[in-house]
Amino acid sequence: MRKSCYGVVVALAAVSFFVISSPLAAQEAAVPSAADSEAAESPAAESPAWIQAVDAFFAKYLVKPVAAVAFYPIPYYDFSAGAWRPSVDPATADLPENQQKLIGTQLPVVVVWLVAGATFFTFRMGFINIRGFWHAIRVVKGDYDDPEDEGEVSHFQALASALSATVGLGNIGGVAIAVGTGGPGALFWMLIAGVLGMSSKFVECTLAQSYRHVDPDGQVSGGPMRYLADGLREMGLGVLGTFLAVLFSVFCVMASFGGGCAFQVDQSLGAIKTQLTWLDDGHEYVYGLVMAAAVGVVIIGGIRRIAATAEKIVPLMCGLYILIALYILFANYDRIPWAFEEIIRTAFNADAAKGGVLGVLVIGFKRAAFSNEAGSGSAAIAHAAAKAEEPIREGAAAPLGPVIDTVIVCMMTGLVIVITQVYDPAKYPDLQEYVIGDKGAALTSKALELQVSWFPYLLSVAVVLFAYSTMISWSYYGERCATTLFGRRASLPYKMLFLVFVFLGSIVSAKNVLDFSDLMILTMAFPNVLGVALLSGKVRRDLDDYWRRYKAGEFKVHK
Amino acid sequence: MSWLPKQKVVIPVDFSDTSLAAISTAVEMAASPADVHVVHVLVPLEGLSPGVVWGEVNDESREKAVRKSFAEYTAENNLEGVQFIVQFGDPGFMITEYATDVGADLIVIPSHGYGGFKRLVLGSVAERVIRHADCAVLVLRRSDAE
Secondary structure (H helix, E strand, C coil): CHHHHHHHHHHHHHHHHHHHHHHHHHHHHHHHHHCCCHHHHCCCCCCHHHHHHHHHHHHHHHHHHHHHHHCCECCEEECCCCEEECCECHHHCCCCHHHCCECCCCCEHHHHHHHHHHHHHHHHCCCHHHHCHHHHHHHHHCCCCCCCCCCCECHHHHHHHHHHHHCCHHHHHHHHHHHHHHCCHHHHHHHHHHHHHHHHHHHHHHHHHHCCEECCCCCEECCHHHHHHHHHHHCCCHHHHHHHHHHHHHHHHHHHHHHHHHHHHHHHHHHHHCCCHHHHCCCHHHHHHHHHHHHHHHHCCCCHHHHHHHHHHHHHHHHHHHHHHHHHHHHCHHHHHHHHHHHHHHHHCCCHHHCHHHHHHHHHHHHHHHHHCCCCCHHHHHHCCECCCCHHHHHHHCCHHHHHHHHHHHHHHHHHHHHHCCCCCCCCHHHHHHHHCCCHHHHHHHHHHHHCCCHHHHHHHHHHHHHHHHHHHHHHHHHHHHHHHHCHHHHHHHHHHHHHHHHHHHHCCCHHHHHHHHHHHHHCHHHHHHHHHHHHHHHHHHHHHHHHHHHCCCCCCCC | CCCCCECCEEEECCCCHHHHHHHHHHHHHECCHHHEEEEEEECCCCCCCHHHHCCCCCHHHHHHHHHHHHHHHHHHCCCCCCEEEEEECCHHHHHHHHHHHHCCCEEEEEECCCCHHHHHHHCCHHHHHHHHCCCEEEEEECCCCC
16 A cells, blocks of 8 residues: 555656646746846846746646636536526637637536535535534533643644634635625625535544544644545545545645745735835835745744744734724624625626626635635644544534634625725726736725725734734645655755745736636645545544434533 | 673664564663663654644653653563663764764664665665764664565
8 A cells, every 4th residue: 555655656756747847948948038138137026027937837837727627617507598508609619719709607617516515515414514513612612622632732722723724815805806706795605605614624624633643752644635545545445545645735735835825925915015005116025025034934944933923813813803894894884784685685696797696606605615725625634633532523623614714704804895895896996906906905905994094004914914824824734745745855845945935926916826826725625525525424423423422411521 | 793692772763663673673682671772863843733833742742752652662562671762853863873872882773675766755764873873783674675
């Protein structure tokens, strides 16, 4: 088994060498042609030629091939028209891609995959997301904490660590993008996705605990790369398990560079640029350098106190952010009924220009998945570290992640955006540039500014801290996956590459890098949801046994 | 090196089955189990795992955990009496330094016997120990070495 695992890794290393070397060669080839321009002579950070080259690289070698698979549009049945709707007009299907006419809404396969997974887990676990809610709160409160249990941290600490990775710019920028592009109705579908996502979190985090590995020195390692390989091997699907584990690890490393890094820098920069306008004129790289240095001292320099402080401040910042949002809602309480009406109305009766109901649904689900990462398996890496007597207990605590992330924080942002109407081109035509440019965090900042002039300053602080702690946490996820693939020696090269992406995030704000971020986090769901679905039978049996004992009051309460 | 029982045998373990099994070989070569110094080297913490961030995992907690793991192993395998030393740093360097400090007359080192690609990636602590040791080194090759 070990041999076959190594075999896959070697094969993958060979492939990645091949894949990476060819674009590099292409890029090098492109440089001499650009050498005529003076920009190429001095590779200055703000050189447009250089940025374009990086952007083109992302588009051609990363975004397009992955998007072709992950966002493959599925034809669907349009009930109002009473016909099957392929996304490409059949009359133009034979023409080259750039001449094809698009009709209807694209239904990306990865979104269908995530929704189907979350719905399946909700039914398979008998609505654990709803019936387990009170138990989850008790677990996180520490009612069952036994310091003698094996593991690194308490349930609360594990949840806080997982949240520091998920509560980020997806909650501030991502939501604004969702409302801007899909209308208020997207919020309704985000909420549904958050509630369904709780079940995905439950199953993946239970499995992470079941198949974790505790080193002799007490350090825990677990997550999809472990349960996919070991769990499926137990079921006699060893080859599939190894394949999925390797696939997951590769996607996770890429996602850590994208959504866990470049996206965070790009969006937080967008928000603070509205206050620090000096950064706007070609000085973006300064922010990138500062961020790279701040992340570098922690992940390479080993100054862990900063990371610890940042991670502990996140719950506080979360609270502050919610208070700001609540203040705005309170100040506009007369508009709240209208906002809810608008959200429900546009959720089911959406503007055809925004892609109809299905288009809104897709946007809502996509942004929710991007924000709470349910189904992508990332949080399972953090939850594996919790001290737990039984895996189900940590699994039961994990659904609070999507609750805090999506049901609370995302909805707060969303309501503020809807109530202030900054998304509406009719009311604020000048803010449409943020919507079109995917500058979600900047849009949220504007929404706050319309209410209280100094709120954007608070937001800037919160945004930078969210971005920072998210990057630190994601660097750990990526590092775990990189070392799973290539051994411990991959740790340092991985971290250096991570810092490069922190810097890149500040200067390359082009759309392709953001698409890449989106894609990688969502594509992690392909191997993860498949493996978790195959393993869900075992989780259900354990859950039933656990729940029976819980209802019978057999658990010792330590507090 | 004579064939007489050794006074001080240093044996590094990384808690792999191979390395733990080699402890009994070291005991056979020593005058008494107390002359066997089992050394475990903890490498510096790398990833920012939740335990590290929250300060629950640190060098102190790790040393406590490996001591507990080792005590469990010796109790199960009738190896009571062997000494257990925990060091922090680079394994190859710390093992030889410890052997020099205590004036060991033999280092017994189990080798995973990796070959080819794995050898390149995983490296070999044994190789570094052989290169830097001041005393005799006995390398135990696995029967199924590549």
